[in-house]
Amino acid sequence: MKLVTAIIRDNKYYETKAALLEQNFFSLNTYRVLGRGKEQQNYAVNKSDVRNSTIRCPFVSKRIIEIYIEEKNVDRLVETILRVNQTGNKGDGKIFITPLDEAIRIRTNETGIEALA
Numbered sequence: 001m002k003l004v005t006a007i008i009r010d011n012k013y014y015e016t017k018a019a020l021l022e023q024n025f026f027s028l029n030t031y032r033v034l035g036r037g038k039e040q041q042n043y044a045v046n047k048s049d050v051r052n053s054t055i056r057c058p059f060v061s062k063r064i065i066e067i068y069i070e071e072k073n074v075d076r077l078v079e080t081i082l083r084v085n086q087t088g089n090k091g092d093g094k095i096f097i098t099p100l101d102e103a104i105r106i107r108t109n110e111t112g113i114e115a116l117a
Contacts, residue, residue: 001100001113002074006065007035008085008093013063016084020067023080027116029066034059037091060091068100068116 008016010032020028036059069077078095085092103115 001103001116002069002071003098003100004067004069004074004077004081005096005098006067006081006085006093007033007062007095008065008081009091010061010063012085012093013065016065016081019080019084020065020077023076025067025069025073025077025080027068031064033062033064035062036060062093068103070113070116 006016013030017028017030020026065081067077074097078097081095102111103113104111105115
């Protein structure tokens with residue numbers, strides 16, 4: 001079992017979620033976060049009275065998607081996330097894959113893969 005954590009652009013969340021559902025990845029957790037990578041990003045400002053038309057933002061709104069899956073499905077999941085989110089620009093996000101030692105469904109005491117389904 002694996003935990004796949006994807007940090008993606010806020011504006012790609014609904015498109016990513018639709019692509020995941022299309023590929024039968026139904027069980028996921030999501031949350032909104034503020035963060036940044038190595039470099040601060042510059043963003044254009046649409047105000048005519050501002051001389052400098054860009055601002056530097058210390059943190060950017062992102063979404064985290066966590067999916068707990070069988071190891072055999074990891075490649076297909078990663079390909080789906082990359083297909084939707086890869087623009088080639090800074091800030092596209094990150095994907096982390098970590099081992100998952102055990103899962104237990106509280107209601108039934110099922111463990112392992114059975115607890116994920």
